[in-house]
Amino acid sequence: MKTLEVLFTPADFAALKNRNLSQTLCVAFDVFRATSTMVTALANGAEAIIPVAEIPEALAIKRARPEVLLAGERDGLRIQGALSGGVEFDFGNSPREFTRERVAGKTIVMTTTNGTRALRACAQADAVFIGSFLNLQATAEAVRESAPENLLLVCSGTGEQTALEDALGAGALCDLLWNYMEAGAISDSARMARELYRAAKDNVSAAAAGSKNGHRLNGLSDLRDDVAFCLRRDVFDFAADLDPAGHIKRLAP
């Protein structure tokens, strides 16, 4: 790999549009919770996830393909009929909702805010992987196998701000790949992310729980358990990617 870089903040998304991303593999992280939820749904047998930014986009797909399930939150809660013209969403954005019973064999249209923005910002890349702690080792192996010229780790953040848990996820992936990188390839941002992860390594849960999102989730009784759920390491053994048609699937082996 010739370059390894981490983008910490949503402000970087705008700059990405003017950047040549050919020969670049992006890995997008939205640890709390979009990317963690996506890989959980795939682990439980979902056929594909279609990420969209806005509720009307999700509804349009549902009209065309009534068999899809709808997932999404606003302000942490499952989208209610009042926001979606009376259509009830099947899921919120808690990964614990996406059980095998409910998702096996299904295609799920998921509307998130920052997670989707991050994925769309990567649209011109050669390939886009879905990053999470839940499948980090498998993602690292898939990155190594695809041996991209440039590796760009994209933190989704929250609103317009940097989110610590995404930086920790990106840093953990940097750490797994570190020995495969030439020193000259490593940008300062990757050095920072890895250093942050290593400083928190013995207690990533405490570090991530100290984040703004960690605090927010911990304050909501229904969602508190999502924090520990999303920070489990390597419970799934597959990488996931966003294909050119906009579907997130298990990476073909």
Place this chain on the structure above:
Amino acid sequence: MKTLEVLFTPADFAALKNRNLSQTLCVAFDVFRATSTMVTALANGAEAIIPVAEIPEALAIKRARPEVLLAGERDGLRIQGALSGGVEFDFGNSPREFTRERVAGKTIVMTTTNGTRALRACAQADAVFIGSFLNLQATAEAVRESAPENLLLVCSGTGEQTALEDALGAGALCDLLWNYMEAGAISDSARMARELYRAAKDNVSAAAAGSKNGHRLNGLSDLRDDVAFCLRRDVFDFAADLDPAGHIKRLAP
């Protein structure tokens, strides 16, 4: 203070233009080397620094006010006549050039790239301080005295990328102010910068020397000593600010 936030990357500058910065104090860091050089020049008796982005702007001020001195680099070297219509610049961007003999009582027009971009991005803020390790404690005290509603630490970066040494400087300032902040005021970015600084605390020089800029300067025999020079802590006892007329001066006590 109601908010403490760190911007790591030049991509954030564009977003700053659309942001309300009233009731905000910005501190800009360009550790290697613009902000370190600015405070060194002021410490050695310079009257003011006028930061400008482009060589023609510097030359226009020189024509109007022939007594000013010109400072600036391109690619690490003092601007040569070939780039400036035959006008020789008095200084490059090495803080060690700005000795008392050469700068006392003078106004210096300084053309830098990222440092100036960062300062201009802060133009709508209530106040802008010049951050460096060289006057960090004094800067922290000035921040506390000015007691802003919002404190925004702006890392200049290099080109379009995050620069580790700026994040370390911002993190060191966060660390000095930490006990004066309410937990709810602290953004994840500030938490990250402080954590990075604390992980590197016992050997900031080694950490910063591992940055891209540290490597570059260490590879240039004339500039190698700038690295250690800029990383000295609290050798100057004043804060500096950018006034509304665009002059950087010692902060009036």
